[in-house]
Amino acid sequence: MREAGNVKPIYLDPSQPVDKRIEDLLSRMTLEEKIGQLCQYSGFTSEYEKMIMEGRIGSLLNVFGAEETNRIQKIAVEKTRLGIPLILGLDVLHGYKTIFPIPLGLASTWDPDIVRKTASIAAAEAAAEGIRWTFAPMVDIARDPRWGRIAEGAGEDPYLGSVMAKAYVEGFQGRELSDLSAMVACPKHYVAYGGAEGGRDYNTVDISERTLREVYLPPFKAAVEAGAGTIMSAFNDLNGIPASANPFTLKTILRDEWGFEGFVVSDWNAIGELINHGIAGDIFEAAEKALKAGVDMDMQGDVYRRTLIQLVKDGRMSEERINEAVRRILKIKFKLGLFERPYVDPERAKRIVKCKEHIEAALEAARKSIVLLKNDGSLLPLRRDIESIAVIGPLADDREAPLGPWSCLGDPRDVVTVLEGIKSRASAETRVLYAKGCDVDGESIEGFKEAVEVARRCKVAILVVGESRDMSGEAACRAFLGLPGVQEELVKTVYEARVPIVEVLMNGRPLSISWSAEHIPAIVEAWFPGIQAGYAIADVLFGNYNPGGKLPATFPHTVGQVPIYYNHKNTGRPPSPDRWTSKYLDIPYTPLFPFGHGLSYTRFEYSDLEISPREVEPKDVVKIKLKVKNIGDREGDEVVQLYVNDVVASVTRPVKELKGFKRITLKPGEEKTVEFVLTLEMLSFLNHEMRRVVEPGLFKVMVGSSSEDIRLTGTFTVKNLVEFPWK
Numbered sequence: 001m002r003e004a005g006n007v008k009p010i011y012l013d014p015s016q017p018v019d020k021r022i023e024d025l026l027s028r029m030t031l032e033e034k035i036g037q038l039c040q041y042s043g044f045t046s047e048y049e050k051m052i053m054e055g056r057i058g059s060l061l062n063v064f065g066a067e068e069t070n071r072i073q074k075i076a077v078e079k080t081r082l083g084i085p086l087i088l089g090l091d092v093l094h095g096y097k098t099i100f101p102i103p104l105g106l107a108s109t110w111d112p113d114i115v116r117k118t119a120s121i122a123a124a125e126a127a128a129e130g131i132r133w134t135f136a137p138m139v140d141i142a143r144d145p146r147w148g149r150i151a152e153g154a155g156e157d158p159y160l161g162s163v164m165a166k167a168y169v170e171g172f173q174g175r176e177l178s179d180l181s182a183m184v185a186c187p188k189h190y191v192a193y194g195g196a197e198g199g200r201d202y203n204t205v206d207i208s209e210r211t212l213r214e215v216y217l218p219p220f221k222a223a224v225e226a227g228a229g230t231i232m233s234a235f236n237d238l239n240g241i242p243a244s245a246n247p248f249t250l251k252t253i254l255r256d257e258w259g260f261e262g263f264v265v266s267d268w269n270a271i272g273e274l275i276n277h278g279i280a281g282d283i284f285e286a287a288e289k290a291l292k293a294g295v296d297m298d299m300q301g302d303v304y305r306r307t308l309i310q311l312v313k314d315g316r317m318s319e320e321r322i323n324e325a326v327r328r329i330l331k332i333k334f335k336l337g338l339f340e341r342p343y344v345d346p347e348r349a350k351r352i353v354k355c356k357e358h359i360e361a362a363l364e365a366a367r368k369s370i371v372l373l374k375n376d377g378s379l380l381p382l383r384r385d386i387e388s389i390a391v392i393g394p395l396a397d398d399r400e401a402p403l404g405p406w407s408c409l410g411d412p413r414d415v416v417t418v419l420e421g422i423k424s425r426a427s428a429e430t431r432v433l434y435a436k437g438c439d440v441d442g443e444s445i446e447g448f449k450e451a452v453e454v455a456r457r458c459k460v461a462i463l464v465v466g467e468s469r470d471m472s473g474e475a476a477c478r479a480f481l482g483l484p485g486v487q488e489e490l491v492k493t494v495y496e497a498r499v500p501i502v503e504v505l506m507n508g509r510p511l512s513i514s515w516s517a518e519h520i521p522a523i524v525e526a527w528f529p530g531i532q533a534g535y536a537i538a539d540v541l542f543g544n545y546n547p548g549g550k551l552p553a554t555f556p557h558t559v560g561q562v563p564i565y566y567n568h569k570n571t572g573r574p575p576s577p578d579r580w581t582s583k584y585l586d587i588p589y590t591p592l593f594p595f596g597h598g599l600s601y602t603r604f605e606y607s608d609l610e611i612s613p614r615e616v617e618p619k620d621v622v623k624i625k626l627k628v629k630n631i632g633d634r635e636g637d638e639v640v641q642l643y644v645n646d647v648v649a650s651v652t653r654p655v656k657e658l659k660g661f662k663r664i665t666l667k668p669g670e671e672k673t674v675e676f677v678l679t680l681e682m683l684s685f686l687n688h689e690m691r692r693v694v695e696p697g698l699f700k701v702m703v704g705s706s707s708e709d710i711r712l713t714g715t716f717t718v719k720n721l722v723e724f725p726w727k
Contacts, residue, residue, distance in 0.1 A: 036054075038325055041061075055082065060086055066349040087332065087333055094106065100365045102405065104553070116168070117171065139154070139223055145553060146478055157566075160552055169226035178335065184262075186229075199477055262328060266297065269301040287317075291317065367545045369529060370549050373505075388431040392462065395465060396418050416532055440467065465487045465490070472509055501520050503523045504524045602631075606712050622677070624714075659682055
């Protein structure tokens with residue numbers, strides 16, 4: 001029950017400024033109630049109900065359904081002294097119930113508009129059921145595909161990652177957080193979680209400040225600049241200081257340099273795990289270090305609740321620091337409009353969730369995410385009236401895998417399998433035969449015989465292979481990057497049937513598929529495409545949709561090449577056929593498939609590169625213009641990619657860095673002019689004194705269809721030194 005009295009408290013008056021409402025509410029709260037706002041728990045129990053009524057819980061995660069969220073919210077609003085609503089959170093990464101491709105797949109679209117659209121739909125569905133906070137986007141840069149959580153992000157490049165981070169935040173949060181279809185974003189995992197040693201989840205990260213600032217921080221900065229309301233601190237140790245107790249990253253960079261005003265939530269029990277890291281002797285020391293470093297909310301650790309009152313009494317924690325955290329949390333609750341509209345309309349949720357428009361968007365996103373890796377002899381697209389098709393593989397009729405990891409409330413019953421998609425898109429006269437062949441991670445080859453028999457009876461074989469959904473995501477790291485189990489043997493065995501083969505990959509990370517790349521004529525990377533998987537893949541196979549996706553992460557020949565990424569340094573002896581250079585003796589030094597790679601059923605011609613000005617003054621921007629023409633006979637999408645290299649600098653620079661991209665659609669014979677604008681800040685880097693500068697000298701411009709397929713090159717010169725602030 002709310003405080004009694006004839007005068008309406010200021011904090012309940014929506015006509016008052018938010019800051020004034022916060023201070024009024026804060027002045028009425030006991031220390032215990034303040035600490036309650038800093039505590040988040042998972043699920044809902046009778047114990048939590050009692051704690052909510054006592055004002056000792058500010059947030060819950062993992063509660064579902066409009067009726068249930070209303071019931072729980074009613075306890076907080078109507079059965080507590082001050083009526084402070086809960087903020088209910090959930091891991092809504094790539095859809096709520098309408099499931100889209102995994103984030104690595106969405107990054108393969110190279111289309112921030114579709115990413116923004118999918119995030120907006122996910123937010124609308126979740127918010128309709130009372131979930132107003134998502135623990136997304138994951139914006140960790142990942143250069144090691146062994147790391148399972150590469151599936152949850154945008155891959156290896158900080159520029160692509162930054163563009164996608166901005167799109168996600170804008171999609172989730174909309175124009176106003178108070179909108180009924182908006183939810184507050186929470187970029188994670190801050191910071192450098194993707195740099196874990198050995199690609200092993202939760203592991204130590206030890207990198208230079210230069211690498212931290214130039215590779216791992218940019219997507220977080222982009223998310224903050226886009227208005228992200230919250231940030232999640234990571235599990236990992238960063239250069240000796242765990243990320244959830246790191247004042248340099250949480251205060252110096254996040255708040256002082258970037259001006260972040262939202263609140264920071266720990267990852268699951270990351271505060272309690274400071275004891276395991278060895279920087280805290282008990283939960284009291286863990287709480288003290290985390291809160292002082294800048295972690296405002298404790299996710300499922302129950303550390304703040306058990307320690308903060310005593311820490312204040314002992315003089316180890318000021319109540320003002322607690323007040324700061326409470327202000328930040330309350331501000332988000334006010335911005336979301338939870339005080340005015342704590343409940344949702346279950347009927348509205350029924351109209352919104354998995355509506356026709358959302359399903360259509362899932363199909364659009366899945367189509368755009370598919371990458372054509374190889375297509376020798378133009379085996380694809382298949383004729384719709386082809387006489388017969390063999391559909392083979394453990395993932396061909398699988399309803400679970402297409403959902404991918406962290407698929408929120410996705411229902412396998414909503415998934416269209418590849419087999420179903422092919423049957424729906426092929427002509428009525430086409431015979432479609434199916435054989436599973438083997439399990440994803442099994443050792444039995446008993447199904448090989450049937451698979452070969454089915455293949456021999458058909459004009460083409462579609463082999464759908466890859467990973468199960470639980471082989472990617474959190475705690476799903478792999479030491480080997482080949483096809484799991486006996487799937488590669490299945491591919492080799494069916495290959496011996498001498499029937500044309502299309503290999504469709506469904507997976508959450510780059511795979512080392514060297515044998516297939518050498519022997520199989522057509523390979524399609526579908527990732528985990530979401531609930532419309534089968535239709536999207538079949539549309540690509542039959543040419544109803546011309547694939548235009550590009551790889552956001554490099555595919556290695558073998559795990560021994562890892563880490564492998566396109567924007568590497570040259571070294572003093574760059575890789576070459578010469579023996580005394582940086583490479584391995586037993587594999588190529590080039591990637592299996594490079595960053596930015598992706599084929600089409602049509603061809604594109606690049607021409608007429610213009611760079612202006614050629615000599616750049618401090619106040620100039622560099623304008624880059626070129627023409628792209630579809631010289632094939634099909635409409636198609638091309639992702640035009642702009643790379644830059646600082647030829648000579650005071651510190652070593654990458655061989656090339658992505659600085660712009662545009663996905664365009666061209667009809668046969670159509671030509672478009674593509675323009676990019678480079679600001680000097682986009683060219684800046686940290687010099688030998690760790691100052692952000694652009695140094696005078698020559699810059700090389702490279703425009704192409706991938707990081708390796710460069711079609712046009714040019715140069716410009718920066719005439720004077722330009723220095724930028726840390727911000």
